[in-house]
Amino acid sequence: xxxxxxxxxxxxxxxxxxxxxxxxxxxxxxxxxxxxxxxxxxxxxxxxxxxxxxxxxx
Numbered sequence: 001x002x003x004x005x006x007x008x009x010x011x012x013x014x015x016x017x018x019x020x021x022x023x024x025x026x027x028x029x030x031x032x033x034x035x036x037x038x039x040x041x042x043x044x045x046x047x048x049x050x051x052x053x054x055x056x057x058x
Contacts, residue, residue, distance in 0.1 A: 007044070016054060
């Protein structure tokens, strides 16, 4: 849960490019799409109603 009370998700990846590659795969994989929508429904999250924020650690 974010500080504003909304649900949040933290995704860790080696780079933003790796994140984009994984996101592209997930967006085009039917089974992944089915499972994520079931999880979102269970958690009360609107279908693909989210924004991206990028944090980098060096």
